[in-house]
Amino acid sequence: xxxxxxxxISAAPLAVFRxxxxxMLLFGIIRFWSKGWIEDLYINPKCYFPFYxxxxxxxxxxxxYILFAVCGISALLFALGLCYRLASISLFxxxxxxxxxxxxxxxxxxxxxxxxxxxxxFLPAHAFFSIDAKLNKNLHSGYVPAWTVDSIKVFVSMLYxxxxxxxxxxxxxxxxxxxxxxxxxxxxMPVIGFLFNYKWTPYLFSWFGFLYDLTIPFFLWNKKxxxxxxxxxxxxxxxxxxxxxIGMFPYIMIVTALIFFSEDFHLxxxxxLNKLFKGQKEFISTSNNYAFKHLNQNxxxxxxxxxxxxxxxxxxxxxxxxxxxxxxxxxxxxxxxxMLIEKAGYAEFxxxxxxxxxxxxxxxxxxxxxxxxxxxxxxxxxxxQYAHLLRDHYAxxxxxxxQVFVDSYVTLNGRLGRVLVDxxxxxxxxxxxxxxxxxxxxxxx
Amino acid sequence: xxxxxxxxxxxxxxxxxxFFSCSKDKDDTGGNTGGGVDRxxxxxxIADDIILPSYAGFKIKMDEMVxxxxxxxxxxxSSTLSSFRQAWVDAYTEWQKIELFDVGPAxxxxxxxxxxxxxxxxxxxxxxxxxxxxxxENIASGNENLNLPINYSAQGFPALDYLLNGIGDSDDxxxxxxxxxxxxQAKLAYVKKVVDxxxxxxxxxxxxxxxxxxxxxxxxxxxDIYSSTSxxxxxxxxxxxxxxxxxxxxxxxxxxxxxxxxxxxxxxxFYKKDLSRTLAITAHQASVDFxxxxxxxxxxEGNSLKTYLNAIEAKDLKxxxxxxxxxxxxxxxxxxxxxxxxxSLETEIRTNNQAMIDVYSKLQTATxxxxxxxxxxxxxxxxxxDNDGD
Numbered sequence: 141x142x143x144x145x146x147x148x149i150s151a152a153p154l155a156v157f158r159x160x161x162x163x164m165l166l167f168g169i170i171r172f173w174s175k176g177w178i179e180d181l182y183i184n185p186k187c188y189f190p191f192y193x194x195x196x197x198x199x200x201x202x203x204x205y206i207l208f209a210v211c212g213i214s215a216l217l218f219a220l221g222l223c224y225r226l227a228s229i230s231l232f233x234x235x236x237x238x239x240x241x242x243x244x245x246x247x248x249x250x251x252x253x254x255x256x257x258x259x260x261x262f263l264p265a266h267a268f269f270s271i272d273a274k275l276n277k278n279l280h281s282g283y284v285p286a287w288t289v290d291s292i293k294v295f296v297s298m299l300y301x302x303x304x305x306x307x308x309x310x311x312x313x314x315x316x317x318x319x320x321x322x323x324x325x326x327x328x329m330p331v332i333g334f335l336f337n338y339k340w341t342p343y344l345f346s347w348f349g350f351l352y353d354l355t356i357p358f359f360l361w362n363k364k365x366x367x368x369x370x371x372x373x374x375x376x377x378x379x380x381x382x383x384x385x386i387g388m389f390p391y392i393m394i395v396t397a398l399i400f401f402s403e404d405f406h407l408x409x410x411x412x413l414n415k416l417f418k419g420q421k422e423f424i425s426t427s428n429n430y431a432f433k434h435l436n437q438n439x440x441x442x443x444x445x446x447x448x449x450x451x452x453x454x455x456x457x458x459x460x461x462x463x464x465x466x467x468x469x470x471x472x473x474x475x476x477x478x479m480l481i482e483k484a485g486y487a488e489f490x491x492x493x494x495x496x497x498x499x500x501x502x503x504x505x506x507x508x509x510x511x512x513x514x515x516x517x518x519x520x521x522x523x524x525q526y527a528h529l530l531r532d533h534y535a536x537x538x539x540x541x542x543q544v545f546v547d548s549y550v551t552l553n554g555r556l557g558r559v560l561v562d563x564x565x566x567x568x569x570x571x572x573x574x575x576x577x578x579x580x581x582x583x584x585x
Numbered sequence: 586x587x588x589x590x591x592x593x594x595x596x597x598x599x600x601x602x603x604f605f606s607c608s609k610d611k612d613d614t615g616g617n618t619g620g621g622v623d624r625x626x627x628x629x630x631i632a633d634d635i636i637l638p639s640y641a642g643f644k645i646k647m648d649e650m651v652x653x654x655x656x657x658x659x660x661x662x663s664s665t666l667s668s669f670r671q672a673w674v675d676a677y678t679e680w681q682k683i684e685l686f687d688v689g690p691a692x693x694x695x696x697x698x699x700x701x702x703x704x705x706x707x708x709x710x711x712x713x714x715x716x717x718x719x720x721x722e723n724i725a726s727g728n729e730n731l732n733l734p735i736n737y738s739a740q741g742f743p744a745l746d747y748l749l750n751g752i753g754d755s756d757d758x759x760x761x762x763x764x765x766x767x768x769x770q771a772k773l774a775y776v777k778k779v780v781d782x783x784x785x786x787x788x789x790x791x792x793x794x795x796x797x798x799x800x801x802x803x804x805x806x807x808x809d810i811y812s813s814t815s816x817x818x819x820x821x822x823x824x825x826x827x828x829x830x831x832x833x834x835x836x837x838x839x840x841x842x843x844x845x846x847x848x849x850x851x852x853x854x855f856y857k858k859d860l861s862r863t864l865a866i867t868a869h870q871a872s873v874d875f876x877x878x879x880x881x882x883x884x885x886e887g888n889s890l891k892t893y894l895n896a897i898e899a900k901d902l903k904x905x906x907x908x909x910x911x912x913x914x915x916x917x918x919x920x921x922x923x924x925x926x927x928x929s930l931e932t933e934i935r936t937n938n939q940a941m942i943d944v945y946s947k948l949q950t951a952t953x954x955x956x957x958x959x960x961x962x963x964x965x966x967x968x969x970x971d972n973d974g975d
């Protein structure tokens with residue numbers, strides 16, 4: 141084992157990954173900004189759904205633009221490898237802060253980026269082909285410990301494999317849901333649209349998607365199959381980006397998968413870039429070794445081990461809860477469950493003055509955006525947060541001891557809708573915790 | 586080594602292509618989900634056999650009402666008043682068959698706001714933005730701007746309801762308001778203004794439909810947030826939820842606020858007294874017919890939400906019961922319950938409000954199925970941001 145941690149490889153893969161990730165994130169921020177989503181998602185809404193335990197993360201109003209600017213500039217510095225340590229810390233913090241403001245914007249690939257950025261803080265991705273390395277000859281190194289690159293590969297592999305494990309359920313494999321619903325909705329696409337009118341198409345796509353997720357890390361890792369596997373990565377992700385509104389994710393994965401390529405491949409890539417920018421030959425041909433201080437390396441390895449251990453356990457935490465995961469969504473997030481469920485819901489809240497008995501039915505549009513309402517209506521923890529928000533709002537409006545009840549109705553993967561939350565439970569009196577929410581009605585299927 | 590990799594990749598791509606093309610031939614008959622999945626055909630039928638003929642039908646009634654209104658204006662007598670009232674009843678009833686098409690020009694011009702916002706505002710003490718916002722203030726002012734949101738409830742069918750049926754205690758008293766009252770001319774002018782506004786707004790929408798929007802409507806076949814199907818269905822469901830369920834039943838019966846506070850004077854066509862049930866039944870039947878794709882021209886069912894849902898096999902995963910059957914069963918129960926109500930929903934609320942609340946509950950059940958089960962099965966998008974499906 142000791143020899144493994146002493147092994148070194150070219151610093152080029154890590155440098156390419158740094159550049160690729162940095163520019164992708166910069167582009168992502170610009171895209172988000174230009175579509176007006178900063179305003180739509182983080183400034184205009186009247187209320188927000190922070191994550192349990194992260195309630196201190198509050199929206200910043202118009203300063204949100206500054207937050208995004210910081211994030212974008214950090215991504216640029218990160219890509220250039222200028223003030224890398226500071227940039228990577230600031231990139232991680234600003235990006236994660238944005239994602240923690242409102243649950244309704246949660247996407248697995250945002251979480252992926254947050255976690256990758258966290259790892260990158262500790263990795264010497266600036267030791268090669270960076271401005272830092274140009275300015276600091278002591279830093280400039282052609283070789284880094286092999287485990288630094290491997291930890292990225294392991295994390296990416298975990299994402300795919302957990303995504304595959306999540307697909308092992310009867311809805312996905314036996315009923316081809318939710319693809320059955322989603323694909324036919326795209327049957328007017330040019331060239332390939334007609335395919336979605338066939339009954340077997342969603343089954344083929346479901347099984348292909350499952351096998352792809354399950355095997356792609358191994359095929360990428362293996363030198364002999366790598367090129368074919370990468371072609372599959374491109375085809376698969378381009379296909380998903382054409383079919384579904386999943387934004388930057390496919391492109392991030394296409395760039396990320398380059399990390400599996402050989403040292404030579406990355407060196408050639410960087411030497412081409414070097415030529416383009418008329419850099420000196422020595423800039424990409426140093427034989428220096430990047431070495432962590434012994435103690436530092438041990439601490440980082442311990443921290444990384446802990447990180448991966450937690451990452452291994454998190455997707456399985458749902459086993460601690462009773463009931464159907466897709467229904468209760470207890471332990472659903474942070475587990476690489478991507479494109480798994482078509483869920484839609486309806487939640488009508490009744491706020492009652494416990495003293496006088498008067499009550500009102502809430503118009504959700506008064507408090508929530510369409511996205512927030514859609515997300516809230518199917519996710520019990522958000523229903524509870526919203527109920528508390530209503531309780532506090534109506535208490536201010538003169539309701540004494542306000543009680544909050546919800547009339548909820550949710551459909552899951554094409555099943556006829558049914559009631560999600562016990563309509564007789566006063567949600568105002570329920571407390572959020574990691575415990576099972578007993579007021580979620582059971583789902584017998 | 587590199588050559589073999591490239592070869593592997595080529596073989597992989599080629600085999601996928603071959604697989605697709607072969608399977609296509611093989612399954613051309615057996616595997617296809619059959620007709621009805623073509624949204625372009627559905628939109629064409631809905632436009633040409635339902636929406637446009639419905640608009641044409643309303644135009645006839647609207648023209649009739651304009652004519653009778655002009656007759657009344659030129660010569661207010663009990664005879665012209667009576668014809669005007671009948672034309673108003675006919676047009677108001679016909680309106681229920683087009684209010685649900687809240688898509689395209691109707692949505693752009695917010696047609697409903699100029700036709701059917703009730704209860705109407707007769708008189709208000711508050712003057713907002715220096716403009717008047719009750720019928721009485723508007724008559725007195727004579728230069729009110731009916732395009733302002735504050736005046737939505739002082740125009741359209743509900744305002745005419747008051748002006749034709751509620752402004753006096755008897756027919757003679759009503760007629761006197763337009764003949765011998767000191768401000769009779771101002772009242773006549775206001776009636777004309779309201780009718781002209783309706784006529785203008787409707788023709789604006791109808792003309793845009795025939796002059797280009799129809800083709801655009803039929804061509805936007807995707808299901809994203811700006812597609813025709815998405816806009817049409819969202820408008821249809823919104824109408825069902827907010828203007829049939831809430832407007833006609835929940836609001837006046839008090840089903841959505843602390844009981845026992847009912848608001849019988851908030852029923853549709855309050856001053857006409859015996860029209861409210863007819864309007865509700867007509868509106869609901871129009872929604873059901875639209876759902877089932879009943880042609881307004883031939884009465885025969887064609888491509889519709891029903892055929893589309895059946896074609897994409899929207900059925901309960903557990904019981905296998907088609908969603909369409911579940912919905913039509915609920916529609917039938919609602920129609921049955923509506924038929925037992927008093928022709929005056931105001932009377933029903935005052936004497937037997939529970940019957941109103943029961944209809945509301947049934948409508949609520951159907952609303953959820955339309956809003957949740959149907960839109961989810963059709964994969965209709967309501968948001969525009971990135972999504973990874975959870």
